[in-house]
Amino acid sequence: MTEEMDAWVVARPGPIATGPLERTRLPVPEPGPGEVLVEVEACAVCRTDLHLAEGDLPPVRPRTVPGHEAVGRVVRGALPAGTRVGVAWLRSTCGRCRYCTRGMENLCPESSYTGWHADGGYARYLVAPADYVYTLPQDRPAELLAPLLCAGIIGYRALQRCDLPPGGRLGVYGFGASAHLTAQVAIAQGATVHVMTRSPAARELALELGAASAGDARDTPPEPLDSAILFAPVGDLVPVALAALDRGGTLAVAGIHLTDIPVLNYQRHLFQERTLRSVTANTRADGRAFLEFTAAHPPHVAVTPYPLSDADRALADLAGDRVNGVAVLVPG
Numbered sequence: 001m002t003e004e005m006d007a008w009v010v011a012r013p014g015p016i017a018t019g020p021l022e023r024t025r026l027p028v029p030e031p032g033p034g035e036v037l038v039e040v041e042a043c044a045v046c047r048t049d050l051h052l053a054e055g056d057l058p059p060v061r062p063r064t065v066p067g068h069e070a071v072g073r074v075v076r077g078a079l080p081a082g083t084r085v086g087v088a089w090l091r092s093t094c095g096r097c098r099y100c101t102r103g104m105e106n107l108c109p110e111s112s113y114t115g116w117h118a119d120g121g122y123a124r125y126l127v128a129p130a131d132y133v134y135t136l137p138q139d140r141p142a143e144l145l146a147p148l149l150c151a152g153i154i155g156y157r158a159l160q161r162c163d164l165p166p167g168g169r170l171g172v173y174g175f176g177a178s179a180h181l182t183a184q185v186a187i188a189q190g191a192t193v194h195v196m197t198r199s200p201a202a203r204e205l206a207l208e209l210g211a212a213s214a215g216d217a218r219d220t221p222p223e224p225l226d227s228a229i230l231f232a233p234v235g236d237l238v239p240v241a242l243a244a245l246d247r248g249g250t251l252a253v254a255g256i257h258l259t260d261i262p263v264l265n266y267q268r269h270l271f272q273e274r275t276l277r278s279v280t281a282n283t284r285a286d287g288r289a290f291l292e293f294t295a296a297h298p299p300h301v302a303v304t305p306y307p308l309s310d311a312d313r314a315l316a317d318l319a320g321d322r323v324n325g326v327a328v329l330v331p332g
Contacts, residue, residue, distance in 0.1 A: 003027060004026065004027055004028065005027075005028050005124035006025065006124055006309070007023075008066070008122040008312070009022050009024055009026075010022075010052055010059060010064050013052070013054060015054055016315060016316050020053040020055075021053055021066075023309070026065070026119075026123065029125060031077035033078075034078050034131065036076070036077035036078055036128060036133065037126075038075065038125065039072050039125055041073065042070070042143045042145070042328050043067045043071070044327070045328065046069055046177065048068070048089070048257075049067060049122075049315060050318055052064070064120075065120050065121075066115040066116075067121030067122040067123070068089040068113065068114035068115040068116075068120050068149070069088065069089075069148075069150045069151065070114075070120065070149070071084070072084070072126075073085070077130065079133075084136045085133040085134060085135060086134040086135075086149045087126060087133050088132070088133075088134065088149040088150060088153060089114055089115075089153075091129065091132055092112045093111045094109075094111075106282055106286075111281070122308070124308070136291075150178075151181055151326060152178070152181045152290055152291075154178055155182030155185070155231075157281075158252045158279045159186060159252075160286075161252040161279050162227035162229050163250045164189075164191055164226060164227040165227075168191055168226035169191070169224070170186050170192070170193050170226065171221055171225040172195045172197075172228070173196050173197070173228065173232055173240075174237075175206050175214075176231060177326040178231055179195070180206070183210075185293065187210045193211045195213070196214075196216065196240075197232075203215070217237060218240050220243075224245065225246060226249055227250050227252075228241045228250075229254055230255070231254050232255075233258050233259060238251070238253070238262070247272040248274070249274050250274070250275040253278050253279060301326065302324060303328050304324065308332055310329075314329060
């Protein structure tokens with residue numbers, strides 16, 4: 001093992017066309033007490049990484065290595081060497097506040113996040129607290145496991161937050177990394193899924209995965225929805241999705257960043273007990289439940305691999321809606 005590693009950092013937050021990512025060499029990090037050093041096998045590219053690079057998510061430290069969907073093997077530290085683990089978005093919580101003690105650690109005011117508060121997986125190695133990594137199967141390809149660690153987990157939490165009834169009708173707005181996994185979970189649970197997205201390729205993928213219909217982002221679904229999840233970071237779609245809900249329906253907004261929401265009309269968008277709610281990160285219990293579910297119901301993961309050396313191109317393709325499914329960085 002060398003003393004230095006290839007990595008990417010957010011050097012100058014700004015529009016992706018200005019090149020906010022910079023390729024560099026960094027010292028291989030050293031794990032502290034209770035931490036593990038992980039050699040990265042694959043790291044999925046998340047829209048949150050794009051928000052960080054472009055400055056929508058303000059950096060909390062300079063020159064941070066992004067990436068929070070990393071699969072790798074422990075080199076040394078608080079877990080046995082060779083253990084295969086997943087390093088996800090939630091990096092630490094205080095464990096003492098009223099949110100942590102009542103099972104809502106995703107709302108902990110002292111929480112920290114991989115690839116934002118600490119260096120993440122756009123690198124050959126990263127360090128993470130052992131209590132916050134997930135043990136993963138040894139036999140599945142790393143590039144298929146990586147998207148489960150954020151796209152999958154946050155989508156799973158959004159599915160809980162939208163209060164989908166058994167056998168219900170779910171609307172999915174936007175159909176990227178998280179949405180294409182969440183739709184499969186809902187279908188496996190017996191839901192009817194209608195997808196609304198501007199991408200023709202994504203509509204085709206949605207139908208291949210079992211969606212009952214797939215239309216444009218602003219289309220009216222063929223039947224009223226019991227629940228909906230907004231994955232696209234587009235506030236203009238909030239009233240569109242609310243208007244598609246049946247009485248008593250719930251819309252969950254899954255993203256960490258959303259453009260401004262237009263003025264809502266109470267009668268059309270909220271009356272008859274329609275609900276609008278946000279989704280904030282996830283708990284470790286969410287992660288464990290989702291990974292257990294996918295072990296029993298393996299999803300089809302649509303992956304576009306990129307070598308680590310092309311991380312800037314992967315992020316630019318994500319920004320330009322040129323990735324069908326999930327972009328995943330692999331060594332190279």
